[in-house]
Amino acid sequence: MQGERTDLPNTRRERFWKNVEIKGEEECWNWKHITHVGNRYPTCAGGEVHRMVYKYTKGPIPKYNKDGRKIVVRHLCGNKICCNPNHLVLGTQSENNIDRYKIDGAKKLTNEQVLHVKNLRAQGQTYAKIAKLYNTSNVLIRNVCIGKGTYGGIV
């Protein structure tokens, strides 16, 4: 999918999607206005960006599941700034923690992400900062930068 979305008549939504780097269905759609590099989710006027994506594309987010556990919107890709609705699912915090563990252990990066990581590194970013941006380990980022190990990318 390229360019502007045309299926969202609401101007607030249109403005929202202008802040998203919309790409192919499988790729991460990064939020363009990152004001920090860290462990928090980016926010916009409506709240946390990934939750807004979920509401805009899939509907309301229930507060609790049938077991009374709090429901969160999870990133399947582990990229906190990603706004691709295909990468977002509902789950619980504990599932989220399991995901994070899995991602850290064997994260797959797209070629584009690998290039992005290398660019950031070339610009002088530390491994730690890049790792936080991608919600992964310093080791993985280092491996990407020096072209070592299996991180999914082939660039």
Ligand SMILES: [Zn+2]
């Ligand atoms: Zn993603």
